Amino acid sequence: MKWNPEFQRNIWLELTPHRLISMPIVLGIIFLMIYLQMVYLLEEYFYQGITITATFLFFILVVMWGSKLSSEAITSEIQDKTWDNQRMTTISPWSMSWAKLFGSTIFTWYGGLLCIAVLTISSSGISVTDNLQRASIFILAGLLAQSTALYISMVQFMGRRQIWRHRNTLGMLLGIILALPFIQYDIPSEDTIQWFGKTYNQSSFIIFTLAFLTGWTIIGIYRLMRKELQLANTPLVWLLFLIILPGYIVGFAESDADSMDQINLYLLITYFTTSLTIYLTILAEPKDPVTFRRLAFLIHHGGGRKILHHIPSWLSGLLLLGLVTLAITIRDIPIASPYNSPLISLNFFAGFLFIIRDIGIFLFFNFSIKPKRANTVSIIYLLLLYTVIPIIFLSLGLEPVSAAFNPWSTLKSITIISGLIQSAIMLYLVYYRWNALSGQAKNAI
Amino acid sequence: MIEVKNLFFEYPGKLALRDVSLKISKGEVTALTGPNGAGKTTLLRGLAALHQPLSGSIRVAGIDVISNPRLCHEKVGYLADFFGLYEDLTVKQCLMYMARSHSITADGEPAAVNRAAARLHIEDRLHQRAGTLSRGLSQRLAIAQAIIHEPAILMLDEPASGLDPEARSQLSDLFHELSTQGITLIISSHILAELEEYCTSMLIVDNGEIREHRHVSATPAKQCTIEITLSHEDDSLIKFLKTRPGISSLKTEEAGLSFVFSSEKAQQAELLQAIISHQFPICHFAERKTSLQDVYLAKVNTQESTT
Numbered sequence A: 001m002k003w004n005p006e007f008q009r010n011i012w013l014e015l016t017p018h019r020l021i022s023m024p025i026v027l028g029i030i031f032l033m034i035y036l037q038m039v040y041l042l043e044e045y046f047y048q049g050i051t052i053t054a055t056f057l058f059f060i061l062v063v064m065w066g067s068k069l070s071s072e073a074i075t076s077e078i079q080d081k082t083w084d085n086q087r088m089t090t091i092s093p094w095s096m097s098w099a100k101l102f103g104s105t106i107f108t109w110y111g112g113l114l115c116i117a118v119l120t121i122s123s124s125g126i127s128v129t130d131n132l133q134r135a136s137i138f139i140l141a142g143l144l145a146q147s148t149a150l151y152i153s154m155v156q157f158m159g160r161r162q163i164w165r166h167r168n169t170l171g172m173l174l175g176i177i178l179a180l181p182f183i184q185y186d187i188p189s190e191d192t193i194q195w196f197g198k199t200y201n202q203s204s205f206i207i208f209t210l211a212f213l214t215g216w217t218i219i220g221i222y223r224l225m226r227k228e229l230q231l232a233n234t235p236l237v238w239l240l241f242l243i244i245l246p247g248y249i250v251g252f253a254e255s256d257a258d259s260m261d262q263i264n265l266y267l268l269i270t271y272f273t274t275s276l277t278i279y280l281t282i283l284a285e286p287k288d289p290v291t292f293r294r295l296a297f298l299i300h301h302g303g304g305r306k307i308l309h310h311i312p313s314w315l316s317g318l319l320l321l322g323l324v325t326l327a328i329t330i331r332d333i334p335i336a337s338p339y340n341s342p343l344i345s346l347n348f349f350a351g352f353l354f355i356i357r358d359i360g361i362f363l364f365f366n367f368s369i370k371p372k373r374a375n376t377v378s379i380i381y382l383l384l385l386y387t388v389i390p391i392i393f394l395s396l397g398l399e400p401v402s403a404a405f406n407p408w409s410t411l412k413s414i415t416i417i418s419g420l421i422q423s424a425i426m427l428y429l430v431y432y433r434w435n436a437l438s439g440q441a442k443n444a445i
Numbered sequence B: 001m002i003e004v005k006n007l008f009f010e011y012p013g014k015l016a017l018r019d020v021s022l023k024i025s026k027g028e029v030t031a032l033t034g035p036n037g038a039g040k041t042t043l044l045r046g047l048a049a050l051h052q053p054l055s056g057s058i059r060v061a062g063i064d065v066i067s068n069p070r071l072c073h074e075k076v077g078y079l080a081d082f083f084g085l086y087e088d089l090t091v092k093q094c095l096m097y098m099a100r101s102h103s104i105t106a107d108g109e110p111a112a113v114n115r116a117a118a119r120l121h122i123e124d125r126l127h128q129r130a131g132t133l134s135r136g137l138s139q140r141l142a143i144a145q146a147i148i149h150e151p152a153i154l155m156l157d158e159p160a161s162g163l164d165p166e167a168r169s170q171l172s173d174l175f176h177e178l179s180t181q182g183i184t185l186i187i188s189s190h191i192l193a194e195l196e197e198y199c200t201s202m203l204i205v206d207n208g209e210i211r212e213h214r215h216v217s218a219t220p221a222k223q224c225t226i227e228i229t230l231s232h233e234d235d236s237l238i239k240f241l242k243t244r245p246g247i248s249s250l251k252t253e254e255a256g257l258s259f260v261f262s263s264e265k266a267q268q269a270e271l272l273q274a275i276i277s278h279q280f281p282i283c284h285f286a287e288r289k290t291s292l293q294d295v296y297l298a299k300v301n302t303q304e305s306t307t
Helices: A005-014 A017-038 A043-079 A083-087 A093-103 A106-122 A128-157 A169-183 A202-228 A236-250 A259-284 A289-300 A305-309 A313-331 A346-366 A374-395 A399-403 A412-444 B040-047 B069-075 B091-101 B109-119 B135-147 B165-180 B216-222 B236-243 B265-277 B292-306
Strands: A192-195 A198-201 B002-011 B014-024 B029-033 B055-060 B076-079 B153-157 B184-188 B201-206 B209-215 B223-230 B248-253 B256-262 B282-288
Touching: A005 A093, A005 A106, A005 B091, A017 A043, A017 A106, A043 A083, A043 A093, A043 A106, A043 A128, A043 A169, A093 A106, A093 A128, A093 A202, A106 A128, A128 A169, A128 A202, A169 A202, A192 A202, A198 A202, A202 A236, A236 A259, A236 A313, A259 A313, A259 A346, A289 A305, A289 A412, A289 B002, A313 A346, A346 A374, A346 A412, A374 A399, A399 A412, B002 B040, B014 B040, B014 B201, B014 B209, B029 B040, B040 B055, B040 B076, B040 B153, B040 B184, B069 B076, B076 B135, B091 B109, B091 B135, B109 B135, B109 B165, B135 B153, B135 B165, B165 B184, B223 B265, B236 B248, B236 B256, B256 B265, B265 B282
Parallel strands: B029 B184, B029 B201, B076 B153, B153 B184
Antiparallel strands: A192 A198, B002 B014, B002 B055, B201 B209, B223 B256, B223 B282, B248 B256
16 A cells, blocks of 8 residues: 555644654543542532543543644645645645645544543443444544634645634634534434435434534645646536535425425525535635636637636636526525515525625726735625625614615515625626736736 | 746735746756755755645646656655754665655665765765764755665755855755766756856746746857956946946945846947047956856846836
């Protein structure tokens, strides 16, 4: 078997003889202290104490420390000026991805697995199956936390190469927040979960859910790694994720819903999850004019498949949203609005137009030579447009004007016309600014 | 070996390379030079498939770099101007890591490590931690890492910056040695004097464009730098020389003047005779070997005067 060199390098750095000896000694001392504190208690409380301690230590080591290390796996390389060296090697994106994920955190896994071993040994009255399920949940939750932290840190530096203070905090926090409920999960559990009309053991379903989420996060890491190593991605995998995620959520709908209802529900959930991911991806991805000039160049020169490689995630999401909006409009799905009046599918079309406008706002502020806090400014404008302005007009008794800023208004004609006008204005402004910034780069196209 | 056509590279708000086309043959040693911010690093990173250009094509060792960047990485060694090392690893581990990262087999690995260490004269440092090496030795280790997979092309960005004179001299010897081993070298540097001995071509980049790409051996054929020393200052000589045809890049120096002039002996004799006949206090008139630095400055000055 060919040994992954990046993983090997991490082992050299992370699993030094000193560390290999110190981890069990430190953990042993902590467990010994707990033992000495609790040895005089009832057997039940004694085991409970050990279980809580082992769980807590696993959380600290694998989830918290592991997330920190994985979020730094690449940013530290950039900071230490070694990342270009790694990019120049022939290590494949997949090998680099798993070596970064598991290699940077291997020491925390060493301690974490010792904690799981203590947890298993100290579990009295728990079956082997339950123990295995708990170990699986812990390992997958740890992996989810670490892979999320690595993924978010990669999204943050992708195409920017800016290393800023607290650069790894967001990824680390998200990882911890995602994993925390699973670490607290109590085994054994007799609870069940209904999914697509079938009954599943809760523990088994949690393992499936964790594997589902972790799997997609690792796929995300792999795709970003491909980009870093100068390889192209098509948007197909991203679209597949956007299609599958609502499917997972629809499974929790009541089992007596007929298939037509489930399709409608699927479309509605896809509409909202896709909209959310459009906002998240436009916030996260680079939005400089160069990205679009490259796309324009390829379109102009009949770039074929290469065009797909340069389509931003939010744009492919927007195309999917367009199709979903069309399907919702055609099916004319009945749904009650929060305003207690029927909300017909035209509002979804208005919502689609408003999203185009919002994308325009993000692009407009980002299309400058040195955009300063462009995302923050865009968010402030969106808050004004969605909350302050409609409320002011509403309080003045000008409901039709307020409707022009609310895609979910019952005054649908105004909302749609306003959406069309606003999105057209923003698209024009974006094009105008992009063109103004092009300068001599136009010669390249 | 390297062929670039109509390359454009854009950073937000700045066109870093504009319509760059060039060819570099196998075995050449090219000095890549130009003012700060001219686009040298961008060009090198584009050639090394670390950056994707806006448009244009790059072929390195027969590989379309834009379509097959990973294949390019197999053929190219690259050292950035600001590089890092794994300071907690030993020199040997650093080299082993790079060897394995370039898919060198387990059987070939020890030989590759020893060969790279020997080339860079760091065999005696194999068990030393990278973090404890001097700046010069770190540079050697970084270059050893870059060439461990025997690349056909080695690109180095400002390799001599931050080195003391002795380390620079050793680095010059090293490049000379690598060039004799048949590696195509592209060295971005401001210190042209050190590249002079073994450079076969010079590429001047300025404001994102190629200003000059010439074989160095062709440099002294037509023109040379003449230096004149005067026994005492005489400003009228400058005025006189300005009226003479064929003189360019006229500069006042510590003990006299220098200028670029024809390397034809007859023309030089005629000029000297004219200076003497005008009774200027001349005590030295000689041809100075045209250095890369002179060519570079002449080119940049010409460019500045035309803009």
